[in-house]
Amino acid sequence: MDSPQLNSLYQQLILEHYRHPRNKAELDEKTVEVHMANPVCGDEIRLQLRIENNEIAEAKFVGQGCSISQAAVSMMTTLLEGRSLDDADALAQRFTEMMHGSQDAAKDRSLGDLRALQGVSKFPVRIKCALLGFDALQEALKKGTHEATH
Amino acid sequence: MxxxxxxxxxxxxxxxxxxxxxxxxxxxxxNAATSQKPRAVLDVMDAYYEHDNANVHRGIHELSRRATEAYEAARVKAARWINAASADEIVWTRGTTEAINLVAASWGLDNIGPGDEILLSVLEHHSNIVPWQILAARTGATIRYIELDDQGRLLLDDLPRLLGERTKIVAISHVSNALGTVNPLHEIIPAAKAAGAVVLVDGAQGAVHSSVDVQTLGADFYAFSGHKMCGPTGIGVLWGRRDMLERMSPYQGGGEMIHIVGRDASSWAAVPHKFEAGTPNIAGAIGLGAAIDYLDTIxxxxxxxxxxxxxxxxxxxxxxxxxxxxxxxxxxxxxxxxxxxxxxxxxxxxxxxxxxxxxxxxxxxxxxxxxxxxxxxxxxxxxxxxxxxxxxxxxxxxxxxxxxxxxxxx
CATH class of the missing domain: 3.90.1150.10 (Aspartate Aminotransferase, domain 1)
Structure with a gap:
């Protein structure tokens, strides 16, 4: 690649998740589902969670869009199983910090494969793509918490 | 040359x-989204604000006279750009989108009723779909579509089936912004007119890349935007046949569009001012005029x-x-x-x-x-x-x- 910035954006790990997304399937026993779309570009996902005892037991998604949005949601789902709702929310916040350029967050091992997306922070118009999955997650967590307390 | x-x-x-x-x-x-602007357009707009800035059609003073003169001169240029019979047939709008919304809200509400049909094509930009959906929802009209072939061209064989006595308007793009398809208006417009329908042409891409002659085109309305043809954003044109414009209700109420205002009712200014309520985009119109001058030199x-x-x-x-x-x-x-x-x-x-x-x-x-x-x-x-x-x-x-x-x- 000619451009070092492009190089940092299109990491092999991102392309690998884009081509072979993890947890991309319908979740029959879902307790929460959130549809999130970016009307500007047409990227969309449906995130489905099975929440049990305030914990994410299972996470799956279906969707379509650019490599950044689809890889990010794929990576995200690999980190959700077994997490408490608070913990998942903390992950979403940590990732958002990384998207807004936090070097500290970019070194945080808890973000797992998601750290490969740190190059996106240098492409302001693409940050929304990377956040699509986490926006859906935060919405799902709100719904999940709401349902648990009612 | x-x-x-x-x-x-x-x-x-x-x-x-x-x-x-x-x-x-x-x-x-x-460029299909928006064109860049030549120095000549930027200079004319700067000069307007630096020397002639005043409201139009309102003042007796020198600056107002100059502003009005430049604003109306631009209207003459826009008329020439599409060979309109008169500058009175040129209504300034914010752009193609507002021009179509104007027709849908004014002509549409006056003329469309339950069971009437609005014929569009699948090729249309959202700005030539959504205003008609809003109109249809308000009036009980139905929207029908000309479909596309695998090359993104209109399936005109369906036209005789789609056009009927219920068809009140055909709203069709001159050129598709998404695919670049140039639509055969010379086939569509006569068929639509023969069926008794009014025809609006979305010329947002058409007026940029081809010579338009609304007098031979045969449509009733033609809409285009300044910013795709070297002009500034926020200015566009609705051309309408004079008799159509004269019969239409105003689009928005306000200053400039009135003749006499009474307590309960008012009378309207003559076309095109009837459709231009409020202080218009004067610099924009003048900028579009300069863009037309620039394009004419090429x-x-x-x-x-x-x-x-x-x-x-x-x-x-x-x-x-x-x-x-x-x-x-x-x-x-x-x-x-x-x-x-x-x-x-x-x-x-x-x-x-x-x-x-x-x-x-x-x-x-x-x-x-x-x-x-x-x-x-x-x-x-x-x-x-x-x-x-x-x-x-x-x-x-x-x-x-x-x-x-x-x-x-x-």
Missing amino acids: TSAFDPHRAREDFPALQQSVNGMPLAYLD GMDAIVRHEHELMAYAMERLRAVPGIRIFGPESLEERSAVVSFTMGDAHPHDISTILDAHGVAVRAGHHCAQLVMKHFGVPATARASFYLYSTREDVDRLFAGLDEVRAIFG
Whole structure:
């Protein structure tokens, strides 16, 4: 690649998740589902969670869009199983910090494969793509918490 | 003289084209979204604000006289651009979108009722779909569509079936923004008129890339925007046949559009002012007038010839790109200076980001034409669109960028 910035954006790990997304399937026993779309570009996902005892037991998604949005949601789902709702929310916040350029967050091992997306922070118009999955997650967590307390 | 047209020289007239983006000279290939502005337009607008700024049609003082004169002179230029019979048939709007909304809200509410039909095409920009959906919801009318073939051309064989006595209006684009398809208006308009329908042409792309003569076209309305043809944003034109405009209700109420205001009712100014409530975009209109002057120095024939040659070159090279899928008509005669494409696994957004890193600006997305995207079963395409200042070098830069897309996405 000619451009070092492009190089940092299109990491092999991102392309690998884009081509072979993890947890991309319908979740029959879902307790929460959130549809999130970016009307500007047409990227969309449906995130489905099975929440049990305030914990994410299972996470799956279906969707379509650019490599950044689809890889990010794929990576995200690999980190959700077994997490408490608070913990998942903390992950979403940590990732958002990384998207807004936090070097500290970019070194945080808890973000797992998601750290490969740190190059996106240098492409302001693409940050929304990377956040699509986490926006859906935060919405799902709100719904999940709401349902648990009612 | 027009044969000596040199896009490289024209390019020098456009300050925004003189810059580098991401370390590379800018190759601006997003002209279907908006064109760049020549120095001549920017200077005229600056001069207006620096010397003549005043409200129009309101004052007796010198500045108001100058502003009104320049504003109305621009209207005459806009009339000449599409060969309108009179400048009174030129209504200033914010752009094509507002022009269509004006017709839907005014003519539409006056003339459309339950069971009436509005005929559109699947090719339309959202701005020529949604205003009609709003009208249909208010009036109980039905929307019907002319479908597309696999090259994104209108299936005109269906026209006799689609046009009936219930068809009150046919609203159709001159040129598709998403695919570049040039629609055969000379076939559609006579058929629509024969069925007794009113015809509105969305000329947002049409008035940019071809000579328009509304007197021979046969439509009732023609709408276009200034910003796609070297003018500023926020100014556009609704042309309407004078008798149509005269019969129509006002669109918005306010200053300038009235004749006499009473306590319970008022009477309206003559056309076109009846449709121009409030202080208009004076600098915008004057800027569009300057854009027309600029384009006149080049000549539409020269622009059309140049764009045609460039498209021939671009299409030949594009067809050779591995993994590419090109949308729209195969024949250059049926296509404007627009090419929409996808490439293998690479999403159009990724294509656009990679091209941007090479200083090449293209549009990626659904191009406000989601029905077109659905027709082809894709969520989005990448779109390169050319204009008078586009060069072979721009096209070559596009292909260098596409090489890298392939290197990354395989």
